[in-house]
Amino acid sequence: MSAVEQQVETPERIDLSKQLLVAMPGMVTGSLAGTVIYVCEHNENGALGVVINRPTDMTIGDLLQRIELELTLDLEEQQRAVFFGGPVQTDRGFVLHAPAGSYSSSIALGEMALTTSRDVLQDVAGGKGPEQVLIALGYAGWGAGQLEDEMSQNAWLNVEADAKILFELPATERYHAALAQLGIDPAMLSMAAGHA
Structure with a gap:
């Protein structure tokens, strides 16, 4: 059976790449509870995403100095937070x-792009990096079928990604903003979701 025939027979698999996942209260626990995740890649082998609403105590300036890059970046940009991107490869x-x-x-x-190479950080340090940047340590990862299984259990809501949520809103507002795109008031969410 060809890969094309196989895809036709399994229409329940949707591509969540370039979407936001919003953790449902009480359904997602541990380090990903309360998170909004930008899904960078999702295919039959699994998924990779970056948490966008969990700033750490480390600043961009701190990180760039740790990896010994010369900073000509303005002070305001240096003070922006580095994010907890997820529990994998922190x-x-x-x-x-x-x-x-x-x-x-x-x-x-x-x-947009997700980059892991040092050259983008060199540009950021020199004040000539991309216009919009979110730097994270670690990522969220799912094995084959794992994210689909979690979606079927109502652990996550998904919504089209919005650059304003990703890069402009304060981190504390990103969860509510992602839900608002779905027309959901966070106060209306039950701690225990169920199936109808």
Whole structure:
């Protein structure tokens, strides 16, 4: 059976790439509870995303100095937070940015990209990086079928990603803003979701 025939027979698998996942209260626990995740890649092998609403105590300036990059970035940009991107490879940096540019080690996401290479950080340190940047340590990952299973259990809501939510809103407002795109008031969410 060809891959095309197989895809036709399994229409329940939807591609969540370039969408936001919003953790449902009481359904997602541990380090991903209360998170909004930008899904960078989702295919039959699994999914990879970056948490966009969990700033850490580390600043961009701190991170760039730790990796010994010379800073000519303005002070306000240096003070922006580095985010907890997820529980996988928390010692590794992931840069979600727009415009996509031509950096090595990038996953193209339309007008955005996820880059893991040092060259994007060198540009950021020099004040000539992409216009919009979210730097995270670690990522959220799912094995084959795992995210689909969690979606079927109502653990996550999904909504089209909005650059304003990703890059402009304060981190504390991103969860509510993602839900608002779905027309949902967070106060209306039950701690225990069920199936109708």
